[in-house]
Amino acid sequence: MKGGVRWAVLVAVLALLLPPVAGTASAADRPTVRLSASQAGTGGSVTVSGSGWRPRALLMLLVCGQAVPTTGVRGGTDSCANAEGRAVTTDAEGRFRRKLPVAEPPVPCPCVVHVATATGPRAEVDAVLQVAGHAVEPLPAEPLGGRLSVFMDTRLDGSDGLLTWFGAPPRRTLVLIVGNVGTSSVRDPVFQVGTSYGVFAPQWEEQRWRGTLRPGAKARVELPVELAAGAQGAYTVSLRYGGRVLAEQPWDVGRPWGVTLFWSLAAVVVPAAVFRAGMAVVDRVRPRRTARRRPRMRLPGRLRLPGLRPAARARHSSRPASSLPWFTPDRDPGAPPADSPPRPATPTRKGPP
Known part of the structure; x- marks a missing residue:
C-alpha cells in the first residue's frame, strides 16, 4: 500500500515537472473555424466563428469553389465569391465571430468557407460548406510531371530612389528558392x-x-515587381504557378512626400504669380491721370519776390538803385563809421591875420 502511494506521488511530481507532449500545445494553438450550418442556399447566411488566431489580426472570409480542406483552394481567390466576402478582426484572445452571406462562387463545388489572414504572417483554414443549388463537379486532375514548390522564405530586394519620393512607380525584385518535387523536368x-x-x-x-x-x-x-505611380500603403506580392499560390510577401510602400511638398509649394507660388499678373494687367488697362503742371516763375526785368505781399513788393521797388549793388547808402566807403565820435568843429579861417 505504501509503495503504491509512493508511485502515485512520484508520477504526480513527474507530470508537473515534465513539459507537455509535443504536438498537444501546437494542436491547441492552431487556428480553427466552425460554421453554424454545413449547408445553406444562395441568399442565406452562415455564422463563422474561430479561435486560435493571432490577436488583433485582420481576417478575410470567402465562399470558394473547387476546394478541399486538405488541399486548399484551386486557383486562389479567383475561385471565390469576392464581392460577398467579409472582413473581421480577432479579439485579444484570437477569437472571432462573423455572419457571412452565402453566394455561388464562379466555379463549381466542392465548396468551402475560406478564412485567411489579410496582413502579417500567412495563416488560412477552410471549412466545408454545401451551397444548395450550385453545381458540383469533381476536381480536375493535377497534371503529371514536374511540380514546383518554394523551399525558402521569399523576400523583396531593392529600395526606393529619389524619383519614387516624387511619385515614380515603386520597383522591387521578388527573390525565392524554387525546387522541382515532380517526376519530370x-x-x-x-x-x-x-x-x-x-x-x-x-x-x-x-x-x-x-x-x-x-x-x-x-x-x-528573381522576378521583377512594379506598382502603379504614386502607390502607397500596405501591399501584398503573391506568386502563383499551376493554379496554386506558392508564396506571398507583404510590401509596405511609403508615402511619396515629394509630391506633397510640390503641391504645398504650388498652393503658395501659383496664387502669388496670378496676383502679380493680374496687377500688371490692371496697370496697363486703367487710364493714366495727367499730372498738373505748375506754372513756371518767369523773371522779368525786375526781380519779383514771391514771398512778399504786393505792398511790401511796392516799397521794395521804390528804393533807389545804386550803381554798385554790393554797397548800400549807409555803408559808403568814404563815410566814417557809425560808432566813431564826432570830429570837433574848427573855425574857418577867412585869411591871414
Whole structure:
C-alpha cells in the first residue's frame, strides 16, 4: 500500500515537472473555424466563428469553389465569391465571430468557407460548406510531371530612389528558392506575379523564368515587381504557378512626400504669380491721370519776390538803385563809421591875420 502511494506521488511530481507532449500545445494553438450550418442556399447566411488566431489580426472570409480542406483552394481567390466576402478582426484572445452571406462562387463545388489572414504572417483554414443549388463537379486532375514548390522564405530586394519620393512607380525584385518535387523536368516555367492592396484581390501578370529544373533540383528565381505611380500603403506580392499560390510577401510602400511638398509649394507660388499678373494687367488697362503742371516763375526785368505781399513788393521797388549793388547808402566807403565820435568843429579861417 505504501509503495503504491509512493508511485502515485512520484508520477504526480513527474507530470508537473515534465513539459507537455509535443504536438498537444501546437494542436491547441492552431487556428480553427466552425460554421453554424454545413449547408445553406444562395441568399442565406452562415455564422463563422474561430479561435486560435493571432490577436488583433485582420481576417478575410470567402465562399470558394473547387476546394478541399486538405488541399486548399484551386486557383486562389479567383475561385471565390469576392464581392460577398467579409472582413473581421480577432479579439485579444484570437477569437472571432462573423455572419457571412452565402453566394455561388464562379466555379463549381466542392465548396468551402475560406478564412485567411489579410496582413502579417500567412495563416488560412477552410471549412466545408454545401451551397444548395450550385453545381458540383469533381476536381480536375493535377497534371503529371514536374511540380514546383518554394523551399525558402521569399523576400523583396531593392529600395526606393529619389524619383519614387516624387511619385515614380515603386520597383522591387521578388527573390525565392524554387525546387522541382515532380517526376519530370520543368523548362522555362511561366509564373504569375500578383499585387494586391489591402484585402482586395491581386492583379496577376505572367512572367517567364528562363531555365530548366530537373526532378529534385533547386534554383534561385528573381522576378521583377512594379506598382502603379504614386502607390502607397500596405501591399501584398503573391506568386502563383499551376493554379496554386506558392508564396506571398507583404510590401509596405511609403508615402511619396515629394509630391506633397510640390503641391504645398504650388498652393503658395501659383496664387502669388496670378496676383502679380493680374496687377500688371490692371496697370496697363486703367487710364493714366495727367499730372498738373505748375506754372513756371518767369523773371522779368525786375526781380519779383514771391514771398512778399504786393505792398511790401511796392516799397521794395521804390528804393533807389545804386550803381554798385554790393554797397548800400549807409555803408559808403568814404563815410566814417557809425560808432566813431564826432570830429570837433574848427573855425574857418577867412585869411591871414
